[in-house]
Amino acid sequence: MATSGDTELKVDIQPFRESLNSLGFEAFPLKIGWYNEVVSQAHQLQYSANTLALVVLSTPSMFEKVFLPFLQTGYCRGVRDPIDQCVSQTIKSCVSECLHDQSVDIMFDYEMLPSRKPKFLAQTAAHVAGAARYYRSSDVQDPPWGNKKMFGVCIHPRLGGWFAIRALLVLKGVEVGEVLQQVAPPDCVSSQEDRIELLQRFNLCWRDWTYRDIIPTEERYSAQQQEYFITPPDQRGELLKRWGFLTDAETETQISTSKHG
Numbered sequence: 152m153a154t155s156g157d158t159e160l161k162v163d164i165q166p167f168r169e170s171l172n173s174l175g176f177e178a179f180p181l182k183i184g185w186y187n188e189v190v191s192q193a194h195q196l197q198y199s200a201n202t203l204a205l206v207v208l209s210t211p212s213m214f215e216k217v218f219l220p221f222l223q224t225g226y227c228r229g230v231r232d233p234i235d236q237c238v239s240q241t242i243k244s245c246v247s248e249c250l251h252d253q254s255v256d257i258m259f260d261y262e263m264l265p266s267r268k269p270k271f272l273a274q275t276a277a278h279v280a281g282a283a284r285y286y287r288s289s290d291v292q293d294p295p296w297g298n299k300k301m302f303g304v305c306i307h308p309r310l311g312g313w314f315a316i317r318a319l320l321v322l323k324g325v326e327v328g329e330v331l332q333q334v335a336p337p338d339c340v341s342s343q344e345d346r347i348e349l350l351q352r353f354n355l356c357w358r359d360w361t362y363r364d365i366i367p368t369e370e371r372y373s374a375q376q377q378e379y380f381i382t383p384p385d386q387r388g389e390l391l392k393r394w395g396f397l398t399d400a401e402t403e404t405q406i407s408t409s410k411h412g
């Protein structure tokens with residue numbers, strides 16, 4: 152139960168978290184202030200520091216629990232990106248089911264602002280919520296790549312790199328005080344050598360997905376899920392046809408754009 156120190160306002164986020172869990176997602180609470188404290192001015196979110204938010208991750212089982220049934224229903228026909236559509240539909244329905252009394256702003260990982268900046272920085276949100284530690288170049292002393300720009304990557308303590316960060320939900324007007332304490336994300340890639348290896352894999356050979364296995368994991372993507380995400384987005388319509396979810400005519404209208412799995 153998240154409560155405000157000063158007012159009577161109470162929001163029980165547990166049913167929402169459990170409902171998403173049963174569908175192969177995880178949701179972690181955070182305060183907007185934790186996020187705004189670390190990002191630059193251009194990426195700040197325009198809510199007060201104590202506003203309650205939730206960052207949502209998809210775990211490997213989301214594919215079998217939600218995505219394959221979604222394909223089965225035929226909802227993917229004519230949809231730009233079936234994964235994004237399915238994730239958005241699932242999260243929105245959990246919000247209306249479990250947080251119906253709240254006014255919730257939902258931002259998805261693939262949504263951009265008119266300035267072309269992402270609506271929220273998924274990795275930073277996951278880190279400050281304690282969900283998955285964000286390893287960046289600055290976490291390595293004297294990196295062998297010198298000043299070369301290297302993208303950072305989040306590693307989840309149980310899932311390694313086998314997950315995606317899908318959305319940030321802001322519970323507008325819900326202010327949380329001391330009751331929500333920040334927890335540091337587990338440092339599961341602690342040695343300098345492993346961090347170097349991780350960042351090199353993520354930047355230099357991300358297509359082989361070995362960065363996802365930087366630590367032993369409890370779950371990983373099934374062979375079918377790997378085949379889906381390895382297929383370039385513009386060829387996923389063909390794949391869905393082969394799997395029997397689309398007909399020839401429907402494949403023509405299928406334009407898949409999402410690269411993030």
Ligand code: B12
Pocket residue numbers: 189190191192194259260261269270271272273274275278279285287302303304305306312314315316317353354355357410411412
């Ligand atoms: C644009 C984008 C790309 C671009 C550019 C990448 C980049 N990082 O800029 C491109 C197309 C190259 C790309 C590629 C990939 N991407 Co991409 N991408 C994104 C996207 C949409 C936005 C990232 C972005 O613009 N960041 C802006 C920069 C400025 O942010 P930043 O470097 O983190 O800087 C901030 C932090 O440092 C923070 N900060 C400052 N101090 C501190 C201190 C602390 C402690 C913390 C926590 C933060 C912090 O402040 C800075 C901003 O002011 C995100 C989703 C999202 N909405 O966030 C996915 C995302 C980062 N991508 C992801 C992935 C998986 C990939 C790919 C592997 C593709 C794939 N097929 O799956 C490749 C691999 C990267 C590569 N080697 O090329 C995942 C990463 C998951 C993870 N485990 O970390 C994300 C989160 C998508 C998701 N849904 O999960 N991507």
